[in-house]
Amino acid sequence: MQMTFAGRELDMGRCHVMGIVNVTPDSFSDGGRYNSVELAVQRAREMVADGAAFVDVGGESTRPGAAPVSEQEELDRVCPVVEAIARDVDTVISVDTSTPSVIRETARLGAGLVNDVRALEREGAVDAAVEAGLPVCLMHMKGAPGTMQQNPEYRHVVRDVATYLMDRVRVCEAAGIPAENILLDPGFGFGKTLEHNLQLLATLEQLRVLGYPLLVGMSRKTMLGQITGREVSERLPASLAVATISVLKGASVIRVHDVRETVDAVRVVEAMQAQGY
Numbered sequence: 394m395q396m397t398f399a400g401r402e403l404d405m406g407r408c409h410v411m412g413i414v415n416v417t418p419d420s421f422s423d424g425g426r427y428n429s430v431e432l433a434v435q436r437a438r439e440m441v442a443d444g445a446a447f448v449d450v451g452g453e454s455t456r457p458g459a460a461p462v463s464e465q466e467e468l469d470r471v472c473p474v475v476e477a478i479a480r481d482v483d484t485v486i487s488v489d490t491s492t493p494s495v496i497r498e499t500a501r502l503g504a505g506l507v508n509d510v511r512a513l514e515r516e517g518a519v520d521a522a523v524e525a526g527l528p529v530c531l532m533h534m535k536g537a538p539g540t541m542q543q544n545p546e547y548r549h550v551v552r553d554v555a556t557y558l559m560d561r562v563r564v565c566e567a568a569g570i571p572a573e574n575i576l577l578d579p580g581f582g583f584g585k586t587l588e589h590n591l592q593l594l595a596t597l598e599q600l601r602v603l604g605y606p607l608l609v610g611m612s613r614k615t616m617l618g619q620i621t622g623r624e625v626s627e628r629l630p631a632s633l634a635v636a637t638i639s640v641l642k643g644a645s646v647i648r649v650h651d652v653r654e655t656v657d658a659v660r661v662v663e664a665m666q667a668q669g670y
């Protein structure tokens with residue numbers, strides 16, 4: 394199952410690692426604009442050298458309670474970074490955005506994937522994605538980042554998430570996004586309790602049978618802290634465990650902070666799977 398990202402073809406039958414490059418000001422100590430672009434490019438280089446097939450650039454902090462970012466601020470943060478990485482690094486640039494103008498502008502600057510935690514629900518986002526002509530990742534989020542973790546409830550989380558994602562697929566395909574350009578993501582931690590997250594992980598292969606490659610992101614997330622009691626900086630072992638489980642259950646893209654370590658975990662799973670059992 395090949396997918397082409399701005400000219401770069403990847404086999405979605407295999408598992409690829411996506412490194413997270415955060416460009417929100419709180420992710421760079423010095424906060425300087427130039428420095429943050431250079432630091433982001435350097436970070437992208439390191440992650441590609443460590444085996445990342447994608448780098449994910451996001452300018453909106455979806456942290457619960459985070460102040461909403463203006464469209465211009467998001468453009469100012471993300472565009473220079475996408476342009477610099479496209480110029481200097483041989484990789485697929487994923488842009489973590491819900492904003493139509495950011496989708497359009499970053500596609501023009503060399504982005505290869507639209508990664509929208511709001512599944513292109515914002516006004517104009519589907520049209521922008523159609524015009525961009527790029528693959529899109531449609532992720533499930535219940536509610537909004539500021540309030541989504543306040544007592545999220547589902548009738549049946551696995552069925553509800555699958556139903557939502559298939560609705561978004563229908564809208565996107567009807568608008569002109571080809572089925573072969575769509576990835577799905579259950580949105581771990583986005584309006585889910587620990588039990589919801591674990592049920593979605595345990596049944597990930599059920600989402601896979603919808604017929605679209607899966608992207609998952611659990612790296613260092615709160616769900617792992619809830620299970621292990623570890624702080625964010627101590628969640629690499631748990632992150633590797635859920636990455637391994639995800640590969641075994643058919644995920645095609647794993648979105649992580651720790652690329653080098655995750656690439657090794659993926660290689661172990663794929664070495665076993667290569668035995669044909």
Ligand SMILES: Nc1nc2[nH]c(S[C@@H](C(=O)O)c3ccccc3)nc2c(=O)[nH]1
Nearest residue numbers: 455456457508530532578580581609610
């Ligand atoms: N497709 C896809 N995109 C994503 N962007 C993110 S931001 C998240 C994080 O912890 O990285 C996060 C959530 C809340 C606050 C800060 C950061 N998570 C995903 C994911 O799970 N899937």
